[in-house]
Amino acid sequence: MSRNPRHQIYPGVGDLPAVERSSLVTRLWRIRTELLLTAGLVLVLLAALGGGRWVPFIALTSAVSVPAVTRVGRNWIAAHAWCVASRHRLQRLCTETTMHTRAGRIPLILWITPTACGEKALVLTRAGICAEDFEAYAGEIEAACFARDVRIHKHRRWANLVIVEIVRREQTAGAVSPGLERLYGRSGWVSLRSTRTEIEEPPDTTAALLIAA
Template sequence: MPRNPRNQIYPANEDLPAARGGGPLVRLWRARTELLLAAVLGLAGTLLVRAAGDGHLLPLALTAGAISVPAATRAGRGWIAAHYWCVVSRHRLQRVCLETTMHTRAGRIPLILWITPTATGEKALILTRAGISAEEFEAYSEEIAAACWARSASVYRHRARAQFVVVEVVRRDETPGAAGPGLDRLFGRRAWVPLRPDLKEPPDLRRPREPALIG
């Protein structure tokens, strides 16, 4: 029995191999953010312990200030929360691909090249595998939203390079100052085509409006 019959792209009677999470290098790449953070914290902790053992208190004071100042400000807490949800959404998107048919017959899932905060959630740039298209991501948009604990998910395909897909996760009302650099720097403002007819270009990929003339 297919897990999701309405979007099943493989024959129901075909004996497909189970989707796999990838080899050791792939798993390390997917956990790069957590590994890098753990390495930085471990190195900083080692240096602080050595400094404290030598009687140098200035590094301890500088570290305490560097941690407490961002945590005490609204902008700092917002930046931390926005990037935390980027990590969560990246892993949840990978899980959706593993649990649905958004993987190849060999069990390989699409690559999440980049994920960045937006004013309403997160936006991921994805490189699809052979046999997977943007239309399949759109078919599973409800599963993506549920997996990411979000309100909704929108899918956009690159106008000239169909292997590139943008998945926009919307989890809250617009939050000023939470948006990242945007994907328009990679491919241009008019490069993305929405998969749903009721959508337009993503908000941060639209051209700025011309000022109205008075008089």
Template sequence: MSSRNPRNHRHSPDAPIRGRSGVLITLWRWRTEILLCAGAVAAVFTAVGMARDGGWWPFLVLVGVVSVPAATRSGRNRVTAYFWCLFSRHRIQRVCLETSMHTRTGRIPLILWITPTPAGEKALIATRAGVCAEDFAAYAGEIEAACMARRVTVSRHPSRANLVAVEIIRRASTEPAYGIGRLYGTARWIPVPRDGEMPPDTRTTLPLPRAA
């Protein structure tokens, strides 16, 4: 069992990334922002159209939907939590591009889902061929710096090694896990040690010197 050195790139760090992401991949990465913008534009046009016809209820409903979350503490906390989810998703993608966690054609792992947790955020990631959970553990420091987090932990699925859970810890919390933890469970995932914390290889036994 050999530890990974995150500074030894399997791709040349000076070589440009070949190829570009397809349209579907780009839409998938920006799906939340696209849906939010489309929903906001549709709501504004609907409210303006109804207001011109003399109906003010859609406009009042739109104002209430926007103002109620901003006026309550729980609403502000939820909006802030989802903002950090969007922020962390794009920062993890940038770390994958800036490090060796991508294919030779520039394809990076897919972040299938990212959700708030009591301590921060947790992302469910599907790796590409040539990238594994140990790579994410080796680059945990880069992910911490990019996401401005306190600590990052990496776990992999017990039977599907291509599924990796990256937990971004921003604060201490004793609340029960939800989101991905509730859907997939937390006890079954296998923690992946960070680089420099690899356990000793127990598959080999060193011969002991015999006493004279």
């Protein structure tokens, strides 16, 4: 199978631009989930240790341990943990491939949410990057996110908005939270699966063989 020509948006490997160090705001945005969880835990611990009030600490530990003893609760925790992992893997993939601008800027993952089969990420592309670039790297996204399949959708009106749907398992109960469909609707997105099929499908040589015979 030949590689998609969109992989060669730069003349050669030696001409690939290095990813520049992001600003502090961008770096904080990328680890926002970890920062919020850490900040919440620190605040609860300070309140418990400083004022001798252990009720917030007990409430926090109960909020984590009680759902963990049920199957639905474990699925919910695991699904959101996969969201954090997939977001970091997508960001790393963009830096390791040509899915960044010549200035070294990678697309922004605005939001990622669990689905019954995996995760969906809402991505804001940079100038010079489009949904077709994500479709060209669908195989690399699958490998990076440990997924069975990847489906790319672009918005009908705003082409700079892309949905990366990661499929990693059969449908799981209790893992789903309000998804992107509720905010943006299903009719506003166009699937690029047909584009990938045309690129990856091997040529049909049956007719040529019959003519030659």
